[in-house]
Amino acid sequence: MESGGVPDVVVLRLPLYVRALSQLLAAGCEVVSSQKLGGLLQVTPAQIRKDLSYFGRFGKQGRGYNVRFLRDELKQILGLDRKWHACLVGMGFLGQAIVNYPGFAPEGFDIVAAFDSDAEMVGTTVQGLTVQPMGELDALVRGGSISVGVVAVPAAQAQEVIDKLVDAGVHGILNYAPVAPQVPTSVVIRNIDPVLSLQSMTFYLLKEAERASGR
């Protein structure tokens, strides 16, 4: 994917920069060079400068970047200077863990509604969120300001749920189900799949083991 002349890989790295800059700021650091920032993130200085150059000129030659300024610019570019409303579908173990995860809200991501197809689950309250029946999804998303759907249902139901979310007008999906979902090109999807991560990791663990014993 590629948007407005900016390569996708670049957009994927920007949040990393934002986080590192926030840390630097918290540590009282006001100016940073691409070299130093790269050291923190294991990224080459040239790559950082090139990435930033897609969006403007944020540094001062001979000095580096003002940490707060660069951080705020990047947050604005990414749309992180405002709140985003999300709904969660699937309030099983995983869904509950997601709702309880304290990392979303401080970054401006608020889960404002939750749905489940299980009648047992509907009506219960988790972290101040009352679980609603799936039938309510369309009206709530269509009517409101919800732009992101978080999918935490079993694999077998995932595609169906994703279709519902897309129909209701969600433009972004964070999918925790272990499937390869199909979405229209206008919808942005991100998959969280720890098993896939492990399954590509083991390839290298095998090589490592070979090196350690034979070879």
Place this chain on the structure above:
Amino acid sequence: MESGGVPDVVVLRLPLYVRALSQLLAAGCEVVSSQKLGGLLQVTPAQIRKDLSYFGRFGKQGRGYNVRFLRDELKQILGLDRKWHACLVGMGFLGQAIVNYPGFAPEGFDIVAAFDSDAEMVGTTVQGLTVQPMGELDALVRGGSISVGVVAVPAAQAQEVIDKLVDAGVHGILNYAPVAPQVPTSVVIRNIDPVLSLQSMTFYLLKEAERASGR
């Protein structure tokens, strides 16, 4: 990264192929073409053929691939034809969700030990796992067959925990903490970070919103 002439991106896609092939098999499909497999995964047929060609010749011209055979070959290449032992560090909300997640064991990933620095937590049992004090980590990993460490501690402690795991001899790390960890090149690390995923997503949501209203 690049290992044995095989590009990293290729290794990242192989587990996707394995999963799709398993699904096909479950659906009773015995033969598949790169075209059909690509359709399921939103990958071009040429890419699938090229990816596979790094490891051998698995298909039959004019017919396609035997689903079971290709699946088993790929599992072997990735090291998924055996069990992998992992330990979990951090038994907070997130750690408990990870231990309860039913997706790891069926794929051969067994969490066989758990550690926490909180004295309150130590000694409790979650899903048949008794939480042990951090002091035990080194001996247990060093002595045993644990090759993967799963990190589910707060950001502030993550690097320290990762260092301990690496020192103890773990070769792979699945990190859920929102940090950019530093590890030796011999250690493979995968980060699970839903907030970063959302933060790159919003860039495109912004563009989408612009398109929808003004331009």
Place this chain on the structure above:
DNA sequence: TAATGTGAAAACCTTCACAGCT
């Protein structure tokens, strides 16, 4: 002096297109 911003070069990855096999 010290570090940015950026064209050009190099490396890398994907797609094409077709020979060759079943």
Place this chain on the structure above:
DNA sequence: AGCTGTGAAGGTTTTCACATTA
């Protein structure tokens, strides 16, 4: 006839290296 396997072409991403500026 149909589909794989693969060199070659095309495209994208990273790195280099240096003019430029504070």
